[in-house]
Amino acid sequence: MADILQILILGLALGGVIALMGSGLSLVFGVMRIVNLAHPSLIIAGAYIAYWAFKGLGIDPIVMLPVSAAIMAAIGVLVYRLMFEKETKSAKYSEMTVLLTFALAMMAEGVLGGLFTNTQRVTSPDYATDAFFIGDLFIPKGQLYAGLLSLAIIGALTLFLKYSRLGYAIRATTQNREAAELLGVNVNFISILAFAIGIGLAGAAGSLVSFVFSFFPAKHWEWVAMLMSVVVLGGMGSILGTVVAALLLSVVAAFVGTWIGATWSTMTFFLALFLILLIRPQGLFGEKPEMA
Amino acid sequence: MAVTLQQSSANSVLEARRAHNEKLARRADQTRVTWFPLALLAILLALPLLQFVGNYNYVLHLVLFTASYVAMASGWNILGGFAGYVSLGHSVFFGVGGYFAGMLLARYGISTIITAPLAGLVAAVLGYLVGLVTLKVRGPSFIISSIALLMIARILFDNWEFVGGANGLTLPTNDLPVQWAKLPYYYAMIAIAAFTVWATYRIKHSKFGLGLRAISKDEIKAESAGIDTRFYKVMAFALSAFFVGMAGAVWGEYLTYLRPNIFLLILISANLVLMCILGGKGTIVGPVVGAILIVALNELFVATMGASEVNILGTGLVMAVGLIFFPLGLVGTLAKKGKLPRVLNWD
Amino acid sequence: MTELLQVTNITAGYGDGPAILDGAHLTVEPGKVHCIIGPNGAGKSTLLKSICGMLTIRKGDVIFKGKRLNGMRPDQILREGICFVPQERALFPKMTVRENLRMGGFILNNQKELDRRIDGILERFPILRERADQHAGTMSGGQQQTLAMARTLIIKPAIVMLDEPSLGLAPKVIQEMFDIMKMMSAEGVTVLLVEQNALMGLKNSDWGVVLDLGRTLFEGPAADVLADPRIQELYLGGKKAA
């Protein structure tokens, strides 16, 4: 029993972080229709910012979170202007952007590799390798903090999108750019803003990830498929779905990893994806595609 | 010029409208060339003669390598270019083809050059089955499902002891002298590539191809136009897997080494996508141009910068710049502007 | 003549394609209802798109209240006072009817006032009130058209340009629609519409414009347009009328 509970706790703790990593992806897709394959590599960039501050200045990664989010958001603005601005008129927008972000992922990896070498890094504040011990059970502190913070950030963002005026403008621009423009929305500004928020989220996630996983520039390939599976399972673009899927899958993966074998725990994510395609192609929280 | 209704009769307006329409009308496409690809093929077939005057093994290697990518990218083009389903998981079929033929070679000593079509068939069957599940979703979800397929295949192969698991297995080398050792694979790969290009041409210009193109634009419309979209899509998946599988079969023996992380790599799939996009998705010559371009570029990076991050950065940069400035691919964009050299119009 | 909007000899087209409009001109007078007719593909929609900034104008001028609008973005032009409802896809499909209306008043800064106006609109269009929380994309063709039209009532622009507002509407609703338009023009909003339902359109307008071949072939009082036999034959389904 204690065993089961412990595995559950570990699964949830990991799930919280994965939820934040995935929700940025989900957000950028939800509001921009961009499948950002570069998201994991930008998370890594954010993690490097945290790492640099931790190593060089001794700043705690959690304290660093807003800073790294802001820096990444600024980078997001730049990237958007250089790479995506022109694409908004393209008929093949969504497909184009997948490929562009793929290119971005490679460029980010190259730049990071040049700046930080390919050595693996991790920030090690004390709580990262500590845990709350409750009787037989333990809750890893690092994961717990990261998970809770993640959920808070995601919650705040969801509210912002749903109720603020800018949130309206962002959603409107995604759904019908021309109409939004005709109603007085400066769509280009809004696109930049939305993209920056998405990338800023990668920065925030990076800060938290920096003490949960170790990272190096090429690591993002390992994350991309896992995060994407979470996003699809949750329903493309649904942040709530992403969070639920991340928690759910992490827990299942934890049980699979313990009872069946660690090799198969990663498999959970991908098999779940196929399963969902079979029974509910639009994902857990996705809207059923409208036919005619 | 100054037609106004006040001064002219209805008929003259009709007349003017006809002239106006004539002026705005767009013409049909220019005609294609067939001699150029055939000439290219002839040159490639004669290329090994170079071995008589020196050691050009590396040149042959590069051509073979390019040919394998031409075959795979053209195969990918059937699903990704015609039907519009971008798959980042096609290396699975590369692997399945490679392993299937490779195991036959290892156990029974039958050369993969003979078993390649069979390997292609196995890949096609797998493609068919996978397609039944994943082709239910479009766009991003499909792309991701294809990545997941790759991951699953990777984990399965990594743990499948029969085929050597993650450690892989070595295949016997042939007994030809170094000078000629590459030739069987060279010709096999050129043949596969040529066959694939020809096949994609035939597909594109059939009802099947037209249907696929309709599917890529609007599935509901296509379905209500009487196209069995599910069957078309799954067939496209199977066919594209077939060609990739064949290439994989020969590639395995050529490398003499089978390992999940040689075949089941997302970068290989990504290369296929990149080649088709850079060259011109949905065109016949696009994947060919793309494959040549990417392989050449890669050589350039390796040769000039040798190593490191610069290489990755460079590849990413080329990809981004290509996409931004040639959104329809080199061939597509030039064609749209009417600047495509005639020799590159194979459609 | 005191024109509000003056379009002189503009040339425009899509991307780097051929010039669809070549020598179109248009005069819009304040407070009147103007109706543009013409065959399919004449360039009517293109003309409206050029005015509101969705297309770049290659030659010629668009002067609004003495100000040149060429080169401005649509959102800027809207703030100048020109509101445009395009022919297709004017809604946000995944937003509810209410949210769509809210977007209609995006340039208003007063949220209370906005809420009040939205309520007013829902009052006026029962069909929308019933569906206030339905996603716009799942509404019937006519319902969507109604919503697009209703949305323009939230802000009170100087000019409303409507591209085939009667499209897909039931006869009863069409009549209401033209009544609303008349009311708007009475309130001082100038209306510029494109209609294929030409008889209806012209009957309810003050001024008629015939656009064909990418240029303006005729401009005059709506009654004159209706009466011209050549126009009847060419654009109004004349055989029947004859």
Added chain:
Amino acid sequence: MLEVKNLCKHYGGIKAVDGATFAVERGSITALIGPNGAGKTTAFNCISRTVTPTSGEVWLDGARIDQLRPHKITAKGLSRTFQISRNLSDMTVIENVIVQSRVDGIRGMLRPAMSAEEKDKAMAILDFLGITRIAYEDGHNLSYGQKKLMDLAALLMSDPKIILLDEPAGGVNPTLMEEIIGHIRALNEKRGLTVLIVEHNMDLIMRLSHKVVVMAQGRVICDGPPEMVRKDPQVLDAYLGGVLEEEAA
């Protein structure tokens, strides 16, 4: 020929079609009219199976078709247009039209995409609709009316037995519409083509159709010859409003 029995389509609480029953006789031109949101388009969607009906049956030529996939229905000779035109971008108009021609089995799939005969036929249709000039234009770069016309051309390409037209006249210039009406009537008379048409243009309905079915709130409220329907008080109230009197005046 086409029978719709007790058809229902519910979206959550919204009953788009709610037990509609009507029939279209072979060789007739039947109009389906009704106020906005009555469920006409949804009924079309259910018949052509682009959406799955909640309940009810659809019969074509004595066979049930509501279980079939859309392409099968098309293969049985039923073709439709969409209210909001669905055109295939990146394909020329002529390809958009030819895509609709019948393909039989694997053999058919391997036939050339565009045979010379098909091309001639397509060009003839385009010519009739006055849109030859856009034959090689991208299907996406059309004006609203041109798209409607292209849809119609595609429909005529497939030699269907019965066609379902969803507001074919919306956005089409009246002069051209006159000709189209003439053509449809000719097809109907000469080849026995059956037509089911949704339109809001009452004038057109009155002149073209043999029978009118009126829907409101998902149900069929009235059905009969045009003249009768036109005078039905229920229809007047729900649909036509004051238009008739004005026209009469």
Added chain:
Amino acid sequence: QTLKIGASLPITGGLSVSGEKHKRGYELCTKLINEAGGILGRQVELVVSDNRSDPATAINQYERFINVDKVDAVYGTFSSRLTFPVGSILSKYNMVHAVPSGGALRIYEQGYRNLFYFQVSAAEYTGKDVVAVIKDLIPQGQGPKTAAIVSADDFFANAIAAGLLGEKVKDPATDKEIADLAPGYLADAGIKVVMQEKWPEEGFNDWLNLANSIKRSGAEMIIGLTASAEEAVQLTRSLKTVGATPKLVYLSQGAQTEFIEGVGENAANGVMIHTTWHKDVPFESTLAGKPFSNADFVKAFEAEYGVEPDEDSAIPFAVCQGIEQAINGAGTTDNAKMGEWLHARINDDPVRTVLGRFTWDERGLAKDKSHIMTQWQDGKLNFVYPTGEFEGVVPFNYPKAGF
């Protein structure tokens, strides 16, 4: 005219950490040789290409070296997974294949005669030295009775595990048995395996769960066979988080500075790692015909790069020394002759490198060498075994006091 030597290394990708260090080893050695006048009077030009940890690229690059760059010799690449495929192409061209890393037995059982492994022995036999430490350094009766073996699904790690567990080594291509390692070193030493687990080569994140399972198994000895230093860090950190309390921890990787940086002094304390090289071992070698001790190497390396070298740079350095001695010994860059010369080495006239003396058997595996066992002690990697052979051996810490 320069003498060209090519090396394809994983500078980017999953193996990049070690790949970069290998590059330094080759570069430093080349530089020192050139300063001393080169080989056979010719300056040496080192051509390094990045294979991005991708086997196909590695093969391609060696082929390029041989056919296009016309190199005179090559250095091997890093890791078994790249060495395996490269082996066949180098054998085809009959180039001397000096292998810095690639310890799986299967590589040497393919019948190639051009292989020369510059490490202790095939990975399958590593367990021998691990068990020896337990037998020799831990008082009778106090040694661990139970063990948990967790390993990466990697060529090298699998091979070590096979030896420890006493599995059969087979060639999957033909199903032929290569070696039967039963009963296994652990069984030999009377240690019972209470838990065994593998994690995938790529994309594994669930370390805490793994660590939790290890802890719950109650094993007294933890054997972590990781494929890279990164994994060693992850594993150790997780063990610390879950609060595991084994008596002994043995890792196959973790001698690198990245390890101590990643896990911290406390957690690292007492962790045992096998290596082929340690900076304090007084190996004597020759470079450019002159004596060159291990200490000289460490000094030169620090002068060049500002950091202490580790195993990943020392081994390639030794490879470079071996090739140099082979060319000088054979008096030519004819690889066939070089191969003969290397095979002809005997104990009294070995190849002398910073890893000590090398002679090889038929297959290309070094004869009569054993591993150096090291242990992290207060942030320093000390070498604790073999005792009595060299100076500088430090007492073994046992048992480990938590993480």
